[in-house]
Amino acid sequence: MTDQAVDVGGQAGASGNQFFGRQRELKALRADIERAGLDTISGRKAPRARVLLIAGRPGSGRTALADELARRLADDYPDGVLRTRLTEPGGRRVPMEQAARALLDSLSIASPPGADEDELTEMVREALAVRRTLLFLDDAGDAEQVDPLLPDNSDCLVLAVAQGPLTGIPDVRPCTLGGMDAKSAIELLRTFTGSVRITVDPQAAESIAEECGGLPAALVLIGGWLAARPRASVADVAKRLRGLPDVGEQPTSARPLARAFRLGYESLPPSAAGMLRLLALAPGGTADAHTASALVGCSVQAAGSTLHELAALGFLHTVAGPSSTAADVQYEVPGALAPLLRALMEAQDRPAEVQLARARMLERTVRQLRACRAVTEPDGSPAVKKLAGMPRALRFANAAAAAEWLRLRRPALLAAARLAVEDGDLDTLARRLVAALVRALAAHRGTEAAAPDLYGLHQLVLSVAQRRGLHREEAAALLNLADLDAQTGRAKDALVRYRAALDAGRAAHDPYATGRAMESVGAAHQDLGDWQRAADWYGRALAQRQTRGERADEARLYGRLGTAHTYAGRYGEALRSWRAAAAGYRRLGDLPSQARALSEVARVQEYAGRPEESLHTCREAVEWARQAGDARLQAALQLRLADTLDRLGDPAAARLHRATAGRLLGEEGSAYEIRSTSAKD
Known part of the structure; x- marks a missing residue:
């Protein structure tokens, strides 16, 4: 997973890749690496990797400090830096299974579809046990998210970012961040304002740093405000900040960021302010021009321009480098600002408008996924003809461009599918989205490579089908999940799901699903070595095919029945079959x-x-x-x-x-x- 140029609460200036201050903290962290642990003092070899913890509130620059430390330590770890995020910008904890798969993907290790978190985290630990790697765990909620990923290898280093201590993990001393020192804070402001305005009134710049509590996220917002207003003085901003009253009951430590955000937000045009609020709906906290365009109902070009302006003002972070068009650039809502945006959206936007915006976003995503898949079809096919009728902004130049789009958007697309299903009010759109995503992943990555993602998507389909009483779709989802279980050697799990699919198929009066399920139940019993039951279920499936006159399936099932009888040693019945x-x-x-x-x-x-x-x-x-x-x-x-x-x-x-x-x-x-x-x- 690649590092981001500007991260949540990062200490990045207008250039997007500068780092300011925190030299004392960097020195302390380097010293902590070299400090002897409790095991070493007692004469034993450390059984696990050393854990460095950078603790601080969102917006304190904790991730930027971790980024800088990882950059400086990278040469000491020849097997690279692995990074995963344990909490999304919106505050949702990333499931351990998802985090482990992300790390395995970074290591180019295939993860079995449907595997539970214990199996996946064990695979991560086994992979890191033979490597010298720096493991960067960003935005950890607690020790329970960190401990399963710790490699049993003292040659590895784990760098964790969290809001508080990781109680339960031994031998961890947190490096707790407060505000930046005044000199570094002013240097950060200078990257936005230039040196003249700071030099003219250094005392006002110090006052701004104090009003912002030295928080990098607040300073970036103020710097963005000043950069957009070259005629405004630093003293004017300091006066405005002091004059802003606190809204609601907020912890003292949260007030500087809230005031800086309010100053910038209230200066936005209504259209940009509306877009910023609705970006709280962006799946996984990331959005591009298409997402923003659908949320607010404007053109893709206008949405791209507004997103660029919001990023320049410090409200968003650019997470994908510039490409051929502004529509291809991805932006992230900083985790420190996500709660503020959601509170504003809930207060200022009517629920019906929010739901409509979410529906537009999902509909746009469905159309993009269909275009992504259609570009892989042969010329002259119905899908390609339909693609030609789509707006140019939704089309892809070629299959390679579509595959790259799918690769970059995959985490956000999977998050969109999950959120759509969890919403519960947009099930029709959710089903279309999941179906389109399944087809696009299969077309570009192949069903085998995409199997871990497909497993989760089939589970989403199953939850919607069960909630809505859609027995036909329930049967299809259960069959797909059971097939993946069977392919990965979980024959008992597959058998349970095949039986459930049989019940759903019967409830739907679907002869195809019923016959397919009976045959698959037989195959599961065969995998378990129960030849008698396998032959019995193959016989049931055969009888159904015979009544329907499905001759090809009938011949195939006679063969499967013959196989089961052969394994059981019933050669006379095997010969007849x-x-x-x-x-x-x-x-x-x-x-x-x-x-x-x-x-x-x-x-x-x-x-x-x-x-x-x-x-x-x-x-x-x-x-x-x-x-x-x-x-x-x-x-x-x-x-x-x-x-x-x-x-x-x-x-x-x-x-x-x-x-x-x-x-x-x-x-x-x-x-x-x-x-x-x-x-x-």
Whole structure:
């Protein structure tokens, strides 16, 4: 995860990448790294990484200080700096599962979909146990968020940012931040105002630093106000700040930032003030021109200009570097300002207007996701034709541009889906958003790579479907979740979900979901080694397909039934099932599948102690493969014939068949693998 040029409460000036003051704190933190811990003093090797804690209120510059320290220490940790955030700007605690996945993604380690937080945090600790890494945990709520991620490796360093102490983690001394010293605070102001206005009235600049409590976030807001008004004097701002009354009951430490925010906010044009308030709705606290445009109902170009102005005034932070257009730049609502914006929105905007703004934002996101997916479709497809009719601002130049957009927006898009479902009043939009996001992720990343995200999205669909009594969608979500459970080896969890999907499918009178669920219940029992139950459920699914005349599924299920009987050692029933499968494929004209089914008949005959019949059936399968024109399958069957002849004591004939297989393969490589259907193979 990349560091941000300007972070929450950061001590960045107008240039966006300068750091001011805090030299005493940096020196103390460096000394704390070198300080012997309790384990070292007692003569034992430290079992875990050292934890450095920077504590302070939002807006105190705690994250900026951590950024600077991480930058200075980076060369000491050759395996890099890993960073994740444990609290969103709006105050929501990031689930441990989500934080752990973010760290694993940074390490390019695939995380299994549906894994719980204990499994994922263990994967993080195991990965860091063999690395020399600096782990940066930003905005931690308490020790419970930090402790599961601590690597059992004294060569790593954990740098945590929090509002208070991390009680429960041993050997941690917090570096507690207050305000900046006056000299550093004035230097920060100077980056916005230039040196002349500060030099003319240094006493007024000191007064501003005092009124702001030395808080970098407050100083940035005042600096932005002054930068936008080159004719205003520093003394005028100091007078205005002193004249602002406190609103409501606020802690003394929170008043300087609240006054600085109020001074800047009340100076905004109504349109910009309205946009700023509604940015409290931005998913994950991040927004771009499209998000802002949808929230307030203006053009994308106008929204981009307003966002740029708000960032210049210190109300927003730029979190993605400038790209081809202003619409591509992302902005973040500082965590210190998020509660103030939400309070203003709740006080000044009517609930119906807020809900309408949220709906517009979700609708815009759905359209962007559809465009993102459509650009991957072949020319002339219905999706591409529909894409051509979309506004130019919503379209992507090519698939690469769409993939990059999806990569950058992925955290915000996932947050948007979660918030839409949690809202409860916009379920139709929420369902469309989740569906569009699933398709876009699958199109650009592939279902396997996107599986962890898809698992969470299917869970969101399930919650909406259960809340609204949408049994068909409930069944589909349960089937998708169960499939992912089965793919990651959680057969018992998959079985529970497949049974629930069967109940939902029956409630929806959906024959497809019901049949699919019955077959999948059988597959889950097969994975668990319960061949009798597997065969029973395959039989139920087969009976349903037969009543509906679904011949292709019927033939396939005969094959699955034959597999279960083979594993159970019931060779007579297995032979009947595989022969029925072969007959079904013959009626369908599917010659390759018919040849494979006959190959399985031959395999079962061999298991049953009937080698001559097995040899005859295998030759028949070879002939059908030849008629199908499938050289690789024919070669695989020739090899099967050779193995059978070896067992029958005819090595010369076996060599001939192997030579035939070699000629068939030529330069195509190895033959198809015809999988074993019995543990005896």
